[in-house]
Amino acid sequence: MINLAFLSVIVSLFSVFLVMPFWIRKTKRIGLTWKDMNKLDGKDIAGSGGLIVVMGFILGSLVYIAVQTFLFQGGNHFLEVFTITTSILILAGIGIIDDLFGWHHGGLRKKVRLILVFFAAIPLMVINAGSSEIFIPFLGSVNLGIIYPLIFIPIGIVGATTTFNFLAGYNGLEAGQGILIISSLALVAFLTGSEWLSIIATSMVISLFVFLVFNKYPAKVFPGDVLTYPIGGFIAIMAILGNFELFATFIFIPYVLETGLKLRGRLRKQSFGDPQPDGSLRNKYEKYYGLEHVAIGILERIKKSKKAYEWEVVLLIHLFQIIIIAVGFWLFII
Secondary structure, X not given: OHHHHOHHHHHHHHHHHHHHHXXXXXXXXXXXXXXXXXXXXOOEEEOOXXXXXXXXXXXXXXXXXXXXXXXXXXXXXXXXXXXXXXXXXXXXXHHHHHHHHOHHHOOOOHHHHHXXXXXXXXXXXXXXXXXXXXXXXXXEEEEOOOHHHHHHHHHHHHHHHHHHOOOOOOOOHHHHHHHHHHHHHHHHHHHOOOXXXXXXHHHHHHHHHHHHHHHXXXXXXXXXXXXHHHHHHHHHHHHHHXXXXXXXXXXXXXXXXXXXXXXXXXXXXXXXXXXXXXXXXXXXXXXXXXXXXXXXXXXXHHOOOOOEEHHHHHHHHHHHHXXXXXHXXXXXXX
16 A cells, blocks of 8 residues: 555655756746856746646645545545645745745845734644644653644744744755755654655655756756745644654754854844855855855865865755754654
């Protein structure tokens, strides 16, 4: 049954692979492009490619339901799968609106964005998703009752969605981070008996992998908020439905640090580097206002050339994320 269910993953793969080239051509034709801020020439790159990732994921999820319905005469967790797709579509809608408003014009106002993202939590709240009994360090297992769906679920969705959007702006960064985090959550879901959730997550991972082919350095397409919002929200959704909130929170440490650094700059400092004629990046501020700036600083210190390149910055952040994930497995899973 699991093998047949993986048809959903194949559908996600081919749908993104086939549609993305068309999307890149179309967005350039209509002017939905953004400057590559980490390149000196600042070429216009196709925008909002995350919409195709969401499309691939939704199609894969529907194929999963179709396989369960027509080949196995029904199945479990249909309600949860439809809840996931509903929340992802809400977040994608908010993201595309923010993209169309344009980040360089400020996009949606912060308060408006938070309110809109809250609506993505409602589908999980109304089905009372997850388990209200959670483990709190030093306190043990605590049953939160009605507080869990009314308070903790929206906090989780809003928090993960908004903070995932902070660590961004470098070719391949958002997609790569999404692959690492969601893959680890998919493995945890499988190990803890939630095979259905691991399959749904794999559809998202494979969609991101295909997108990364077009988004890796040098990028042909940018993800946009239409990707970062759904990915951040999906991470929280997996943690809620899989009941591994503590593990998910731990591996989100890079985003907690990123949020702290962004708050240091009052959410006004950009994560971009200062591109140099030789293709390297330097920090544009004296202080660090993002993990991207920290990565540039580390690379300048440890390399003989004293130069940091965009792909190296992304790789170093990915390495940090992998270490955090490994420690998380050691602490909470193994």
